[in-house]
Every structure is written in C-alpha cells, then in structure tokens.
Amino acid sequence: MSAVEKKAVVLVSGGLDSATCLAIAKSEGYQCYALSFDYGQRSSSELTAAGQLTRYFGALSHQIIPLGIGRLGGSALTDHSVDVPIDGVVLNQIPATYVPARNTVFLSYALAWAEVLHADAIFIGVNALDYSGYPDCRPEYIEAFEKMANLATKASIEGHPIRIRTPLIRMTKAQIVSMGTGLGVDYSLTVSCYQADEEGRACGRCDSCRLRRMGFANAGIVDPTQYFFSPSLT
Amino acid sequence: MSAVEKKAVVLVSGGLDSATCLAIAKSEGYQCYALSFDYGQRSSSELTAAGQLTRYFGALSHQIIPLGIGRLGGSALTDHSVDVPIDGVVLNQIPATYVPARNTVFLSYALAWAEVLHADAIFIGVNALDYSGYPDCRPEYIEAFEKMANLATKASIEGHPIRIRTPLIRMTKAQIVSMGTGLGVDYSLTVSCYQADEEGRACGRCDSCRLRRMGFANAGIVDPTQYFFSPSLT
Numbered sequence: 001m002s003a004v005e006k007k008a009v010v011l012v013s014g015g016l017d018s019a020t021c022l023a024i025a026k027s028e029g030y031q032c033y034a035l036s037f038d039y040g041q042r043s044s045s046e047l048t049a050a051g052q053l054t055r056y057f058g059a060l061s062h063q064i065i066p067l068g069i070g071r072l073g074g075s076a077l078t079d080h081s082v083d084v085p086i087d088g089v090v091l092n093q094i095p096a097t098y099v100p101a102r103n104t105v106f107l108s109y110a111l112a113w114a115e116v117l118h119a120d121a122i123f124i125g126v127n128a129l130d131y132s133g134y135p136d137c138r139p140e141y142i143e144a145f146e147k148m149a150n151l152a153t154k155a156s157i158e159g160h161p162i163r164i165r166t167p168l169i170r171m172t173k174a175q176i177v178s179m180g181t182g183l184g185v186d187y188s189l190t191v192s193c194y195q196a197d198e199e200g201r202a203c204g205r206c207d208s209c210r211l212r213r214m215g216f217a218n219a220g221i222v223d224p225t226q227y228f229f230s231p232s233l234t
Numbered sequence: 235m236s237a238v239e240k241k242a243v244v245l246v247s248g249g250l251d252s253a254t255c256l257a258i259a260k261s262e263g264y265q266c267y268a269l270s271f272d273y274g275q276r277s278s279s280e281l282t283a284a285g286q287l288t289r290y291f292g293a294l295s296h297q298i299i300p301l302g303i304g305r306l307g308g309s310a311l312t313d314h315s316v317d318v319p320i321d322g323v324v325l326n327q328i329p330a331t332y333v334p335a336r337n338t339v340f341l342s343y344a345l346a347w348a349e350v351l352h353a354d355a356i357f358i359g360v361n362a363l364d365y366s367g368y369p370d371c372r373p374e375y376i377e378a379f380e381k382m383a384n385l386a387t388k389a390s391i392e393g394h395p396i397r398i399r400t401p402l403i404r405m406t407k408a409q410i411v412s413m414g415t416g417l418g419v420d421y422s423l424t425v426s427c428y429q430a431d432e433e434g435r436a437c438g439r440c441d442s443c444r445l446r447r448m449g450f451a452n453a454g455i456v457d458p459t460q461y462f463f464s465p466s467l468t
Contacts, residue, residue, distance in 0.1 A: 068299045101346035104386045108342040112335035141385040148378035152338045152370045 007031045007119040008165070009110045010059070014049030015192045016212055017125035017168055020180035022057050024167045025123045027183050033117060034059040035110055039067035039102075045200035049191040056189060065109055103136035107145055107164065114162050115153045121163040127176070128169050142166050173215025181221055188224035201228040241265045241353040242399070243344045244293070248283030249426045250446055251359035251402055254414035258401045259357045260291050261417050267351060268293040269344055273301035273336075279434035283425040290423060299343055337370035341379055341398065348396050349387045355397040361410070362403050376400050407449025415455055422458035435462040 008030035012018045025032050034054040036047055047064060054062040103126065110122045126137040135141060146164040150156040168176050180187065192212045193202035202209050204227040216223035242264035246252045259266050268288040270281055281298060288296040337360065344356045360371040369375060380398040384390040402410050414421065426446045427436035436443050438461040450457035 065302045066300065068301075100349040100388070101342055101383075101386060104345055104382070105339075105342040108335055108339040111338055115334040135388060135391045136386045138385070141382070144378070144382035144385050148375065148382045149335075149338070151372070151375040151378050152335060154334070154369060157369045 005031075006121075007033065007114075007117050008121040008123050009033045009035055009114045009117065009119050010123040011106055011110055011125065012036050012050045012054055012059075012062070013125075014046035014053065014190060015125075015208075016173075016180070016187060016190045016215070017127060017176060018050075019053050019185050019187065019190045020176050020183070021123045021125035021168060022053060022059070023180055023183035023185045025121075025165070026057050030121065030123075032057065032059040033113065033119065034062040035106075035113060036062065036064045037067050037106060037109070038064055045196045045198055046191050049189055049200055052189045056186065063113070067105065101136070103134075103141075104145070107149075111149050111153065111162065115155045118155060118160060119162065120160075121165045123165045123167070125168050126166050127171065127173075129172055137169070139166075139169055142169070172218070173211055174218035177215045177219040177221055181219075186224075188226075192225075197228055199226070201226040203228065239265075240355075241267065241348075241351050242355040242357050243267050243269055243348045243351065243353050244357040245340055245344055245359065246270050246284045246288055246293075246296070247359075248280035248287065248424060249359075249442075250407075250414070250421060250424045250449070251361060251410060252284075253287050253419050253421065253424045254410050254417070255357045255359035255402060256287060256291050256293070257414055257417035257419045259355075259399070264355065264357075266291065266293040267347065267353065268296040269340075269347060270296065270298045271301050271340060271343070272298055279430045279432055280425050283423055283434055286423045290420065297347070301339065335370070337368075337375075338379070341383075345383050345387065345396065349389045352389060352394060353396065354394075355399045357399045357401070359402050360400050361405065361407075363406055371403070373400075373403055376403070406452070407445050408452035411449045411453040411455055415453075420458075422460075426459075431462055433460070435460040437461070438463045 006029055008025045010022050010025050010032050012022055012034040013036065022032060022034065034050070036050040038047060051062060103124065107122065107124065113119070114122055126142065128137050128139060142164050146162070149164065150161050153162070156162065171179070177187070191200045191202070192208045194206040194208050195203050202225050204213065212225065213223060240263055242259045244256050244259050244266050246256055246268040247270065256266060256268065268284070270284040272281060285296060337358065341356065341358065347353070348356055360376065362371050362373060376398050383398065384395050387396070390396065405413070411421070425434045425436070426442045428440040428442050429437050436459050438447065446459065447457060
C-alpha cells in the first residue's frame with residue numbers, strides 16, 4: 001500500500017489537541033476524514049473552529065454528527081444547570097464537565113465511518129497527563145477499545161485491522177504546542193475554552209483555559225488565544 | 235443491595251429478540267430503562283413497536299436517540315439505494331443489511347446512560363447462532379466491549395462495574411420464542427421484518443422474517459405475525 005492511499009478518521013473537536021492530532025495525521029501521509037460531534041456543547045464556536053481547521057488541513061470530508069446525548073444528562077458540558085468549574089484543581093479528581101462515556105461514543109462513530117471508508121486508523125487527541133481525571137483518556141482504555149474494535153467489524157474479520165492512534169497521550173501541553181507549531185498549526189483557529197463566546201473568545205479561567213495558557217507559557221510560544229476576560233490574565 | 239434497586243439499560247429495537255431480552259431483565263428484578271435508536275431504518279414501525287413493548291413491560295423510561303449514522307453510508311438498512319436480500323443465505327456471509335459498528339455505537343450510548351443512572355447492567359439481545367455473519371454478535375466481541383467499558387467510565391474506576399448481559403447469545407430462535415412466551419411476551423407487538431409496512435406488517439420473505447418464522451415453527455408456537463405477503467407463505 002502506498003502512503004497516499006492510507007486513510008484516517010480524525011476526531012476534531014476544534015480544540016488545541018485535536019488540531020495537533022490532525023496535523024500529525026496529515027504529516028504521516030494519511031488522507032484525513034474529520035469527524036466532529038454536536039452534543040449540546042455550551043460553546044458552538046468549537047464546531048466553527050473544527051470546520052476551519054479541517055479546511056486548513058485539507059481534510060477530504062468533515063462530518064458533524066448530532067449526538068442527542070444531552071437528554072441522558074449527567075454533565076456540566078451538556079446540562080446548563082450545572083456550573084463549570086473555574087480556577088479549580090484538575091488532577092486527581094473527575095471534573096464536573098465529564099460527559100459519560102464520551103470517548104467511547106466518539107470512537108464508536110469513528111469506527112463506523114472507518115469501516116465504511118476502509119480506513120487504517122482513527123486519530124484521537126486524548127492526553128493522559130493533563131486530563132488524568134478522565135478514565136477514557138488512559139492508555140489502558142485505548143488499548144481495550146482497539147481490541148474490541150478489531151472484534152467488532154466486518155473489516156477486522158476480513159483481515160483489515162484498525163489502529164487507534166493517540167500521538168498526544170503521553171505529551172505535556174507544552175510538548176503538544178511545540179510539535180503542532182512545528183507542523184504549521186495555526187492555534188488562533190482553535191477553541192479550548194469550556195465557555196467560549198460566539199466569536200470563539202476564551203474566558204481564560206476555566207480548567208481548559210488554564211492548561212492551555214500554561215502550555216504556551218511553558219513552551220515559550222506566544223499564546224494567540226483571544227480572551228474576553230483579558231484584564232484578569234496579567 | 236436489594237433486588238428492587240438493580241437497574242438495567244435494555245436495548246429495545248422493537249424486534250423479537252430485544253422484546254425477549256426486556257422480559258428476561260424484568261423477570262430478574264431489574265428496574266428497566268429502555269433505549270432505542272432512530273438511525274434511518276426503512277421501517278419506522280420498529281420504533282412504534284419498541285414504545286409499545288416498553289410500556290407493556292413497565293420500563294421506567296424510554297429514550298429514542300437520533301443517531302445520524304445514515305450519513306456515513308455503507309448499509310442496505312440505511313441506504314435506500316441498496317436492495318434488501320430476500321430468500322437469501324444468512325450463515326457464513328455478512329449480509330448487505332450490515333450497519334457498520336452498529337452494536338458498538340448502540341452499546342456506547344447504553345454505557346453513557348448506564349453511568350448516569352448508576353446501572354448495574356446493559357441487556358442486549360444479540361444472538362450468535364442465527365446471525366453468525368455479524369461480527370459484533372459474537373461472545374468474544376461482547377467480552378471485549380465489557381472489558382473496555384469497565385476501563386472507560388467514572389463508575390468503573392469508582393468500583394461500580396457494569397455487566398454486558400446477552401441472555402440470548404447462544405439460544406436458537408425457537409428457544410428464544412419459547413422462553414419469551416413463558417415470560418409473557420406478546421410477540422404480536424414485535425416487528426422483525428427489514429421492510430415492514432407502517433402498520434408493522436411483515437414481508438415474510440426477508441432474512442429476518444425467515445428466521446422468525448422458522449423459530450415459531452420449530453418451537454411449535456403459533457406465529458402471531460401479520461404478513462402483507464401472506465399468500466406466498468403457505
């Protein structure tokens with residue numbers, strides 16, 4: 001198989017990690033099929049960012065799947081009656097923004113598309129260091145999903161296995177920012193904030209913003225993020 | 235934990251197998267939460283049947299999730315340009331009605347709801363004998379999904395594991411019909427046909443109808459199914 005024929009489904013949320021993941025898949029020669037989800041996020045600017053990123057990196061297709069998962073409840077990201085934690089502790093606890101079985105649902109759709117496309121890989125930008133509170137970001141979870149996936153599909157029983165690729169899983173945020181910058185990622189297109197406004201400007205204070213800011217700072221790279229709370233960030 | 239506190243998410247398609255599965259979960263003392271999917275099936279009567287069945291068995295809630303999986307293509311059940319096979323061979327080949335990664339997607343949503351509910355089990359009416367062409371109906375697939383699920387969720391890492399229950403997996407269709415009849419299932423409420431009409435009447439000729447008819451015949455139980463092609467079934 002020549003490099004140009006390799007296909008990958010890439011999960012693209014519109015955030016910093018998935019943008020970097022898309023750049024990595026592209027740099028490895030994959031034809032990229034971008035997959036996003038509309039699951040009642042507070043911030044619709046994430047999906048706008050996802051669309052900009054997939055065009056920027058020349059993805060062959062971008063599908064946005066309406067999940068309908070909000071009706072099952074259980075998360076601050078989909079239940080607007082629950083507060084988003086700001087300036088909180090991330091490590092060693094499960095954040096209130098946890099969406100139940102989120103990566104399992106995301107990867108399952110990716111698997112469905114991968115089978116239709118006869119894709120070789122699924123790329124997901126999970127990270128075990130910064131988000132250790134999420135059980136479905138750990139390597140042992142990814143390995144178990146890959147094993148299950150290769151028992152699940154028509155492709156797998158016909159000898160065309162699928163790989164679940166997690167190139168960021170053991171990287172720090174600073175390492176991710178450095179790598180992505182080297183691959184040409186324009187991080188001003190990405191939205192990480194849990195409560196970004198409609199223009200994609202970030203609060204700068206939620207857990208996701210804090211980790212992102214520290215990443216740029218530790219990498220020694222200028223943070224291109226637009227903040228709407230900028231006076232408090234000095 | 236008393237029996238009355240046990241909760242289960244039960245996947246209910248509206249067909250014969252899932253109706254039996256719901257009856258089994260109920261008979262074991264589970265509080266049942268029924269989950270169905272709208273994925274662009276040709277036959278909307280399946281979902282009508284699912285609603286009737288969940289009321290019949292007193293499920294505490296019935297959610298119908300719009301999947302949006304049809305846009306990913308690849309199946310006769312969701313792509314109306316592909317013919318449904320009739321009077322065909324089922325065993326030892328993968329039917330054209332295969333939906334990619336279907337059970338993985340279904341079980342992933344069930345897992346999300348199970349975590350929110352703190353449920354103990356997910357019931358799915360997969361069957362390895364009648365549908366051996368579907369890789370995601372095999373015991374080794376179910377075991378791999380369960381292992382993955384118990385690494386995926388907040389509940390699992392807090393010591394509340396989830397069981398994937400497949401009580402029908404090694405039963406013949408005749409055994410399923412016999413067991414369900416004993417548990418009070420009214421099979422006239424169920425729809426198995428791939429191309430049932432809006433009243434839920436079956437063609438009697440597609441693979442699903444053929445397996446169902448043989449099940450009743452082999453069990454020696456009168457088939458209550460309404461057929462719209464009845465003259466050809468003598």
